[in-house]
Amino acid sequence: MEPLLDAAFLRRLERLKLVFQQRYHGRPMGSQLRSRSGMSLEFAEYREYHPGDDFRYVDWNLYGRLDRLFVKVFTREEDAPVYLFVDVSRSMEIGGKLAYAIKLTAALAYLALNNMNRVGLFPFASRLQGGVPPRGGPRQVFEIFRFLRRLAPAGETSINESLGDFYQRSHEGGLAILISDMLSAEGYQEGLARMRWHRFQPVVLQLLAPDDLMPSPAGEVRLLDVEAAREWPAYLSAATLDSYRARLKAYRQGLERFCRQRGIDYFLISSGEPLERTLFETLRRGVFLK
Amino acid sequence: MTWLSPASLWLLGLSAAIIMAYFLRRLAPAYRVSALFLWSGREERPRSFLRLLWSRVGLLLLQLAALALLVTALADPVVNLPSTGARVMAIVIDGSASMRGRLSSGTRYEQAVAQALQLLTQNPSAQAVIIQAESHSRLLASLVARRAEALGALRASQPTFEGDADPGELLQLLRSQADLSLFERVIFFSDHLPAPSLGDLGWEVRLLGDGEPPPNAALTGFSVRPQPSGSGFDLFVQVVNAAAEPQEIPLEIKLDERPIVQQTLTLEADQEANYSFTYEGSVEAARSTRFSAALSVPASDALSYDNQRFALPPEARPLTVLWIGPANPMLEGAFRALGAATITQMEQWPGDSTVQYDLVIAYKTTLPPEARGHLLLLDAAYPSIITLGHEQPVGPWQGKINPLLNAVQPEEIIVATVRETQLAPEGQTLLTAGAWPALYAYESPDVRLVALPFNPDLDNSNLLLTVDFPILMTNIMDWLLPLRERSAQLLSGDELPLQELGSGPIGVRGPGGQSCTYHSGDQSCGRVEQPGFYTITSGSIQEEFAVNPPPAESEDSQTTQTPTTGAPPSSASSAAAASTPRESALPLWPFLLLAGLVLLAFELRAFDPSLGLPWRQGERSP
Numbered sequence: 001m002e003p004l005l006d007a008a009f010l011r012r013l014e015r016l017k018l019v020f021q022q023r024y025h026g027r028p029m030g031s032q033l034r035s036r037s038g039m040s041l042e043f044a045e046y047r048e049y050h051p052g053d054d055f056r057y058v059d060w061n062l063y064g065r066l067d068r069l070f071v072k073v074f075t076r077e078e079d080a081p082v083y084l085f086v087d088v089s090r091s092m093e094i095g096g097k098l099a100y101a102i103k104l105t106a107a108l109a110y111l112a113l114n115n116m117n118r119v120g121l122f123p124f125a126s127r128l129q130g131g132v133p134p135r136g137g138p139r140q141v142f143e144i145f146r147f148l149r150r151l152a153p154a155g156e157t158s159i160n161e162s163l164g165d166f167y168q169r170s171h172e173g174g175l176a177i178l179i180s181d182m183l184s185a186e187g188y189q190e191g192l193a194r195m196r197w198h199r200f201q202p203v204v205l206q207l208l209a210p211d212d213l214m215p216s217p218a219g220e221v222r223l224l225d226v227e228a229a230r231e232w233p234a235y236l237s238a239a240t241l242d243s244y245r246a247r248l249k250a251y252r253q254g255l256e257r258f259c260r261q262r263g264i265d266y267f268l269i270s271s272g273e274p275l276e277r278t279l280f281e282t283l284r285r286g287v288f289l290k
Numbered sequence: 291m292t293w294l295s296p297a298s299l300w301l302l303g304l305s306a307a308i309i310m311a312y313f314l315r316r317l318a319p320a321y322r323v324s325a326l327f328l329w330s331g332r333e334e335r336p337r338s339f340l341r342l343l344w345s346r347v348g349l350l351l352l353q354l355a356a357l358a359l360l361v362t363a364l365a366d367p368v369v370n371l372p373s374t375g376a377r378v379m380a381i382v383i384d385g386s387a388s389m390r391g392r393l394s395s396g397t398r399y400e401q402a403v404a405q406a407l408q409l410l411t412q413n414p415s416a417q418a419v420i421i422q423a424e425s426h427s428r429l430l431a432s433l434v435a436r437r438a439e440a441l442g443a444l445r446a447s448q449p450t451f452e453g454d455a456d457p458g459e460l461l462q463l464l465r466s467q468a469d470l471s472l473f474e475r476v477i478f479f480s481d482h483l484p485a486p487s488l489g490d491l492g493w494e495v496r497l498l499g500d501g502e503p504p505p506n507a508a509l510t511g512f513s514v515r516p517q518p519s520g521s522g523f524d525l526f527v528q529v530v531n532a533a534a535e536p537q538e539i540p541l542e543i544k545l546d547e548r549p550i551v552q553q554t555l556t557l558e559a560d561q562e563a564n565y566s567f568t569y570e571g572s573v574e575a576a577r578s579t580r581f582s583a584a585l586s587v588p589a590s591d592a593l594s595y596d597n598q599r600f601a602l603p604p605e606a607r608p609l610t611v612l613w614i615g616p617a618n619p620m621l622e623g624a625f626r627a628l629g630a631a632t633i634t635q636m637e638q639w640p641g642d643s644t645v646q647y648d649l650v651i652a653y654k655t656t657l658p659p660e661a662r663g664h665l666l667l668l669d670a671a672y673p674s675i676i677t678l679g680h681e682q683p684v685g686p687w688q689g690k691i692n693p694l695l696n697a698v699q700p701e702e703i704i705v706a707t708v709r710e711t712q713l714a715p716e717g718q719t720l721l722t723a724g725a726w727p728a729l730y731a732y733e734s735p736d737v738r739l740v741a742l743p744f745n746p747d748l749d750n751s752n753l754l755l756t757v758d759f760p761i762l763m764t765n766i767m768d769w770l771l772p773l774r775e776r777s778a779q780l781l782s783g784d785e786l787p788l789q790e791l792g793s794g795p796i797g798v799r800g801p802g803g804q805s806c807t808y809h810s811g812d813q814s815c816g817r818v819e820q821p822g823f824y825t826i827t828s829g830s831i832q833e834e835f836a837v838n839p840p841p842a843e844s845e846d847s848q849t850t851q852t853p854t855t856g857a858p859p860s861s862a863s864s865a866a867a868a869s870t871p872r873e874s875a876l877p878l879w880p881f882l883l884l885a886g887l888v889l890l891a892f893e894l895r896a897f898d899p900s901l902g903l904p905w906r907q908g909e910r911s912p
Contacts, residue, residue, distance in 0.1 A: 221320070224320040230326055
């Protein structure tokens with residue numbers, strides 16, 4: 001069986017480190033910490049108040065000066081779990097996205113486990129499709145890798161529904177990395193917003209194939225939606241493709257704007273880009289991977 | 291509308307194959323996409339029915355329309371349009387020498403051709419016969435000739451040096467194309483009115499010219515005669531000054547290119563004058579005696595060809611005569627008195643050895659059936675042509691008008707008896723004495739025969755003592771032997787008497803060095819046209835002729851006529867033909883073919899996937 005990641009790559013991964021920036025409402029030090037040893041709260045930053053934030057952590061001094069509401073954000077060193085959500089809908093068949101997503105997930109799982117984090121794997125399409133509960137330790141690597149190898153694309157994408165399933169399982173907060181093409185007709189807003197409310201540090205890795213980003217003219221075709229199995233006769237001319245790319249850009253920008261407004265890390269990844277460059281360059285421009 | 295090839299319409303059945311192929315064609319390939327909603331667009335404009343229809347079956351409709359147009363073009367439809375043009379017409383262009391006359395814009399003939407071309411262009415669907423009319427009229431384009439060929443023949447035609455057309459020959463040529471009643475229009479282009487027999491046919495006559503007749507000086511006659519002393523020639527010249535003003539015209543006469551006469555002639559306006567000159571000088575027998583006369587005229591002279599003429603002195607050639615039958619010194623002496631003749635007398639026909647004799651005179655004998663050549667029978671028989679019976683008393687003379695009896699007064703001839711004669715019906719009895727023939731002429735390809743079926747001796751007739759004898763004999767000799775005395779000249783269009791030189795090949799050499807070899811039936815070689823000297827040669831025999839254009843062609847008949855545009859004559863039928871609206875067939879296939887090809891090109895362009903045509907942007911709604 002061909003390994004998901006070769007040994008040399010795994011050794012390079014070990015140099016990476018996940019950075020947790022949990023946007024806690026900020027439990028005051030003490031009460032919780034006493035039940036857990038080794039934890040500490042550290043003030044990280046101010047951020048704008050969002051509806052749903054705990055009003056107790058509003059910095060009223062700043063409000064008096066600036067007449068604007070800000071809350072304090074604390075960081076806590078903890079072996080916070082890492083939740084890996086992998087989109088296994090049929091749209092991930094296009095352009096090798098699923099295979100790329102599997103390897104990316106494997107890499108993130110490895111480096112998280114290497115950082116002594118607990119890692120859980122949750123494939124989803126229209127709903128969550130089982131998964132591997134968050135655990136730590138070297139055995140978890142094999143479990144996750146084995147699970148990843150068995151993944152196959154099926155079903156339509158429903159991010160809201162899938163994340164809703166996840167929230168019902170009463171997971172504790174952590175780093176939630178969503179690897180998906182994010183192309184859901186139903187939208188993604190509710191699912192991602194609830195992720196923030198449920199105290200997750202969400203990271204959205206929108207994975208698109210080169211064919212998604214830059215399809216080529218093909219004349220008379222039948223557009224086939226691989227998830228919905230619907231056909232649509234079309235004529236792929238240069239003008240048609242320009243129109244599509246404009247819509248895709250608008251969709252992406254909408255997603256990015258939504259994530260930015262809610263403090264969600266957003267990255268656009270192409271499955272045509274080498275995995276190493278994605279991990280060591282693209283994702284390291286953010287804050288969750290160093 | 292009329293379909294000239296309706297069978298082609300069956301090709302419309304190909305539309306079924308096109309429809310089947312269109313709907314059974316391979317489906318467009320599937321293009322897998324991650325999310326269809328990104329391709330649809332939320333602001334999609336509503337499609338009109340026509341755009342929807344175009345997206346589904348537009349190409350098919352284009353293909354079917356192109357097929358329909360191309361098949362219809364193959365079926366060659368024509369539509370009858372009202373037209374005032376004639377359907378069948380004849381164009382007759384005068385090709386005689388006078389049409390070479392210069393005008394301000396080219397020659398009369400060129401003007402005629404230009405007008406004829408314009409006429410044909412104005413009647414594109416009419417069938418047209420084109421005839422060039424001269425001494426021997428010829429067909430330039432037949433009724434069934436294609437228009438392009440007819441136009442080409444018309445443009446390539448040139449005027450001749452010949453005289454006017456013989457009306458009968460012209461009409462016969464026209465009838466060879468169609469009955470005269472079928473010609474709705476006959477347009478005659480000329481510089482003068484046609485012969486009365488043609489003018490009465492109701493033809494449209496288009497006179498050519500600039501209105502005022504151009505000045506013209508012409509040599510209308512030139513002949514030479516040897517002086518009786520034999521030491522020179524008498525030269526006769528006829529000159530016409532067809533100009534409005536007197537002219538002084540230099541004249542030069544040459545003998546074998548050597549000037550022998552140079553004189554300036556003074557003529558009044560519209561004057562015709564005759565001049566005679568004498569050339570005193572020995573003419574060597576071995577040299578040719580070619581005379582030419584030429585006028586030096588100004589450049590404004592209308593006709594250039596009539597300023598020069600050619601002449602040859604007449605010369606009686608000594609005859610060789612074979613006398614078959616008993617000798618008759620008186621008769622033989624009478625023949626010798628007509629001119630130089632060498633008479634060889636034989637009792638019987640010598641067979642094939644008679645070819646070297648110009649004339650065979652049979653006297654009181656019967657020629658064998660194989661006798662050939664030029665025969666004069668005096669009380670002699672020729673089996674199957676002339677059978678002589680008993681002598682019969684003569685009756686009143688009755689003669690026909692014929693060149694053989696020219697200047698002969700039969701009533702002065704006394705003949706006691708004539709023979710009961712059986713004559714071949716193919717010949718002509720020219721003179722009878724009562725019920726029996728006295729003069730008979732017969733001609734076949736091998737025999738030219740004149741018979742006097744009575745005894746010409748003095749015991750039966752006083753013919754030898756009358757002046758009618760030499761006249762009659764001269765006439766007979768002229769008919770039997772036209773080469774006996776060389777003609778002064780021939781006219782352009784005449785035929786050389788080539789048959790007289792025998793049945794073998796005859797070489798003909800004309801002016802400018804052109805030559806041809808005449809074979810039996812080849813009229814093109816024997817007909818002369820260009821003025822000048824012609825030499826015919828057969829074996830050791832060589833004869834020369836001088837050819838000149840007809841003098842009548844130098845007359846300008848257009849003195850009072852102004853050029854017309856061919857107003858239709860008073861003939862009711864032709865007037866009705868010119869004014870009655872008719873139909874002309876307009877072929878539609880070029881338009882249909884062009885439309886079909888344009889549609890095909892449009893369909894091909896619409897189908898080309900590499901082109902971003904405006905109506906192919908966006909996707910079709912499901």
